Amino acid sequence: MTTDVTPHDGTPLIEVSGLRKTYRTGTGEVVAVEDLSFSLPVGGALGLVGESGSGKTTTARMLLGLERPDAGRIMVRGTPLAETVRGRAARLARAKAVQMVFQDPYLSLDGRLSIGATLDGVLRLHGVRDPAARSARIGELLAQVGLGPREAATRPRGLSGGQRQRAAIARALAVEPALLVLDEAVSALDVSVQAQVLNLLADIRRDTGIGLIFVSHDLAVVRYLCDEALVLHRGRTVEHRPVGDLLTAPADPYTRLLLASIPRPGWDPEHIARQRRELPAPAAAGGVVPSE
Template sequence: MTTDPGLPLQVSGLRKTYPAGRTPVVAVDDLSFSLRPGGALGIVGESGSGKTTTARMLVGLERPDQGEILVQGTPLAARTRGRAARLARAKAVQMVFQDPYLSLDSRLSIGATVDGVLRLHGSLSPSDRAARVRELLAQVGLGDREAAALPRRLSGGQRQRAAIARALAVEPTVLVLDEAVSALDVSVQAQVLNLLSDIRRDTGIGLVFVSHDLAVVRYVCDEALVMYRGRTVEHQPVADLLASPRHPYTRLLLASVPRLGWNPDAIAGQRRDLAATDTPAA
């Protein structure tokens, strides 16, 4: 891979296996992609496609067996030793999970949670931190009432907004969102997606949006990478992928969206045919 410090994120040849008896399970196989400045890439696939494993490797929760991840041309260490290395990796890539409780301390108010991140990653005075907390929460549409509340006192959409504010507090280069709106009502999904689009426009942060929902990816992303059984089977601009999908699995994903005249039996047949042929990426 040619290193390009102008690209927020470059991924080359990622492979991840898990032990399973004599034959390891391959979760991700030879995955490569790059994210342009201010870009938004959707990684799409159903359960078991390898997309969540990919997200976890990007933020260091899983170590790849092979391959390389670079942020602005700098390799992310597979192992981070010492406080400084861990903080540097966290500042490079942040993650927003499907369940905000994974990143929000149930014992702390939302304001205290964001303040804790600022204390950990910076040297602002208490008054400057307080101002920055208010700024970050306002950026995601939360105010003083939500800042003083514990996570359990907020709605699902408010908790996800708080999780996004927490991730933005370190001013990361790349924000990875793993099914970040899948547990929300449709109206709340739209609000959070609009928020992400605004943040991307205002900050220039790169987004990697992991989802099984092509409608969500279409709304927020420029490009989409489709994964099937750990491999990339298609990577196109979103508009092209939706208009002219090249791979049978992409066509299956699009056909699986319920609509007028939808035939689930026909979809099941296509799925069986695809499993039988298991066509690799071109």
């Protein structure tokens, strides 16, 4: 695979500064993401961690251009990511910058198309005109994610959850993006399949140098795949540190609570619920703890 990553000239792969997103509801305004800033070096892997409603998925969708931020800037390889893209060239350039693997492997693939036809459409869109070249590339992509010709000729409903997620990863890789955003990409899979997909992602990262942003509520998964973790609470960054440090010596009460919430022998959910009620709001807790 020939992922288009910038040489190590010091320019971050992605640089996010002051990102903010609010939603209007019937009862007022909900702040989904507030003053979010981080950067990721070429080939780096960042875990975005938090519970439901913490703003992880909104952040991912803003990186993909699926949501427009109210404020802030996203730079990919030193170039600002346009909030609105017009024209084929701009759309394809944006697609080459960031791709996504969605949470639900059952709904993220078009059920009418075989996996081969899905990949064929992506490659055709991105300029691979020769059918023989497309066919060869589809073979490479499927081999890269551990699938074969049988899966290529099969529609999504004929595949297991793990196979579908592999197909979704192949679809994202077909664009040869610099950055891959994975939104809870293994949470819908059973534990053994989770491990297979995580190993696959680690292999892809090692082989291609692609950058990863891994959105998850599961700290164990983030520890396996990422160099750094950024903890979001109610849309604000509460901690952003190397993942090992964050797991061994969490600085923020919310991070400690997340770690304490992982079920284990002697685990007391009542105690966790009590701690949660006593937790201060992110701003009162001191706000951003930058990793630098």
